[in-house]
Amino acid sequence: MSILREARLVAAKDLRIERRSRVALQQIVPFGVIVLVLFAFAIDPDRGLLPRLAPGLFWAALLLASILAVNRSFAVEEANGARDGLRLSGLDGAAIFLGKAAAIAAELALLELVLGVGVIVLYDVTPRNALVLFLTAVAATIALAATGTVYGIVAAGLRVRETLVPLLVLPAVTPVMLGATRAFESALGGVPSEAWPWVQLLGACAVLSVIVGVLAFGPLLEES
Amino acid sequence: MTDTQLPPVRPKQRMHLRYTLAAVACLAIVAWMFTELRGAVVYLRPVSYAVSHRSAQGTRTFRMGGTVVPGTIAKSSDGARFEVMEGGAKAQVDYSGGPRDLFRDCAPVVVEGHWAGNVFTASRLLIRHGSAYDASKRADANCRASTS
Amino acid sequence: MDHNWGYVAAGYGITTGALLVYGGWLWNRLRRAQQSATDGD
Amino acid sequence: MSRNARRVFGGVTLVLLAITAVLALWVSPADKEQGDAMRLLYLHVPTAWLAYLAFFVTALASALWLWPRTRSTTWDLLAGASAEVGVLFTGLMLMLGSLWGRPIWGTWWEWDARLTTTAVLFFLYLGYLALRRTADTSEQRGKRCAIAALIAFADVPIVHFSVNWWQTLHQTGTVFNPKLDVQIHGTMAVTLLLSVLSFTMLYVCLTLSRLRLAELEEGREQRELELAIAERIAAEHPEPAVTV
Incomplete structure (x- = not known):
């Protein structure tokens, strides 16, 4: 399948840029952690609340950080007419879509690991039902x-791209946010079997968006 | 020489194939939504489900939907005690909060709270209402007729 | 039973107001655009 | 439509809206269960229906624009006009529903499936309108807006069927329920029907006016652009002075 080879090429290009510029590592990941800490400040007086809200806060932090990742992914195409190059490359x-999405997904996966540790340490959450958590994370990340x-x-090529992307993306991913939060809630503290319909919903979202x-x-x- | 190095033109058939595959996948997902997803989005649990899953729910907060059993309402200064029924199951509700206009016998209600033993302790009480409109008779005539 | 006329009045009032504001804005802009279109020709 | 036909249509719409208001507020009886709060139905249902209709027109016009054989700027402008009117009606529908829910359900807002998906619909099309405004040229605007409109339309059937698929606080449809069992009769039904009719005519008036405005503005921009280009050319290549 040449399409997968081409996709790997684009993904490798994007990830190589990120590895050299370190924007993902030095700006997007810290941003996610800061959001997590801010939530903790906001809810500090009630200690028992944090572990219960952890699933929602985790995905909200990830969502906000993912906007940065998307903006970054298209900002690198903006400079020096790189998007024209991509268009004329014959790929x-x-x-190209699969490649760029895979690169963003890889960055999000890294972010999820960091935020996951953050939630365990800062919010006092005990991970349970690893399979549900893993499948939820995979489907939600793809979507x-x-x-x-x-x-x-x-939004590419528009002057107001940076502010337009969140306005377009956030309403469209509400089902993902909802599904992922509910699945995590069921896995961490609720009835684990209630997570499966949400995982299926996330799977449908992932397939449709792809x-x-x-x-x-x-x-x-x-x-x- | 240069001709062979140019990327090949994407055949139109390939796009057609892609659109067909996408349409099939979308139809499959829609069909699956109609059949499987029905239980996924849960705003409220019917009384029968809440009662049969009482031990699994523990003391977690959720919403329970049912109909007020006629003659069971006992109003107090800060709320009410009453029974709700649905699907052949009944549950005792202890509600503390403000009064509701349409709260009475046979009203379809949603209570938000948690189990405390066999009693459902509710902090919120919402009234559902049916889709029927009538100037002369109440929508809950069936409930009244069957219980009185 | 409380008949809740206040909510009904608010609903009908806000709807009428919003439609009037949008309709008026549209009417004004349209008239101005038509004028400038005939001026330009 | 000719100028006269437009005026007649607009006049009839206004008269019908006035009759609807009289029927809805005075003639029609109060519901036995809900009292007079039920009169909000006569606005809530038509605004909801028009939100669906407006977004359907947007999606259809976008599809017609995307199909090469029917591509024309008018479709793009119609999609934008209809979406703007649709967002107005969606906002009104949410406001009316909230005002209705407070006395009857006992809450301004509840995160059940119907309300949540409707809120998402509102924001999806707000984003679509923002996208339209930020595109600099009509060439830049056409394709991305059309695709965004088609993606957003996927939420409309989800909103409509949410009350049948899932357990919600919101009731199922009074007329368009799975069994098509109409649960409203007499004066109430007549009022609702007239309300839907007059609001649909209002939608047609508003959308066509908005479309005309968009066409006029698009034409003016085009003319100004041509004028500016002509001036620029004239400035860079001055006419050779006539030497006598």
Whole structure:
């Protein structure tokens, strides 16, 4: 499958840029941690509340940080006409989409690990039901990265891209936020079997957002 | 020479194939939503479910929906005690909070709270209402007729 | 039973107000755009 | 529509809206259960229906724009006009629902499936309108807005069916329920029907006016652009002075 090879090429390019510029490591990850700490400040007086709210706060922090990741992913294409280069490279639009989404997903996975440790240490959460947590995280990460990439290219090339992306992405990912939070709640403190419908919902979101991206990214890239 | 190095033009058929696959996948997801997802989004638990899962729920807060059993309402200064029923199950509710306009026998209600033993301790009481509108008769006529 | 006329009045009032504001804004802009269109030609 | 036809249509719409108001507030009886708060139904249902209709028109116009054979700027502008009116009606519907929920349910807002998906719908189309405004040229605007509109429309059926799929606080449809069992009769039904009709006509008036405004402004921008280009060319290549 040449499309997967092309996708790997684009993903490797994006990740190489991130490794050299260290924006993801030195700005996006710390941002996520700061959000986590801010939530703790806001709810500090009631110690018992933090572990119960941890799933929602974890995903809210991740969502806010993922906006930065999406913006960053398209900011690197903005400079020096890199987007024109991508457009003229002859790569399949779907492959470019998959590549960029995979790179964002990899950054989000790293962020989830850091935030996960943060939640355990700062919010006093005991991890349980690793399988549910893992599947939830995988499906939610794919859905977030794919949706972010779609709206990233929708807003690409506009002067107000940085402020427009959150306005477009955040409403579109509410099902992901909801599903992931409820699944985590069930896994960590509730009835674990109640998590499965939410994991399925997340799976559907992931599949749908990837389909939309595969179909729409090419035409949108041509136009931007 | 240069011609061979240019990337190949994407055939139109490939896009058609992609659209077909996407349509099939979307249809499958929609069909699956209609069948499987129905239990996923839970705003409230029916009384029967809440009663049968009482031990699993522990003291966690959730919303329970049912109908007020006629003749069981005992109002107090800061709330009310009453029974709700649904699907053949009944539960005792201890509600503390403000009064509601439409709260009475046979009213369809949603209570938010948790189990305390066999009693459901509620801090919020919401009234659902049906989709029927009528100037002369109440929507809960069935409940009244069956219990009186 | 409390008939809650206050909520009804608020609902009808805000709806009428919002529609009037939007309609008025549209009417004004349209008239100005039409004027400048005929001026330009 | 000609100028006269537009005026007649607008006049009839206003008269019907006035009749609707009289029927809804005075003639129609109060509900036995809910009292007069039920009169909010006569605004809540039409605004909800128009939100669906407006976003459907937006999606249809976007699809027609995307299809090469029917591509025309009018479709793009119609999509924008309809979405703007749709956002107005969605906002009104949320406001009316909140005012209705307070006395009847006992809460201004509840995170059940219907209310949550509707709020998401509102924000999706707010984002769409923002996207339209920020695109500099109509070429830049067309494709990305059309695709964004089609993605956003996926939420409309979810909003509509949410009350049938899931347990919600919100009741199921009075008319468009799975069994198509109409649960409203007599004067109430007539009032609701007239209300839906007059509001739909109002939607047509507003959307067509908004479309005309958009076309006029688009045309003016085009003219100004051409004028500016002509001036620039004239400045850079001055006419050779006529030497006598």
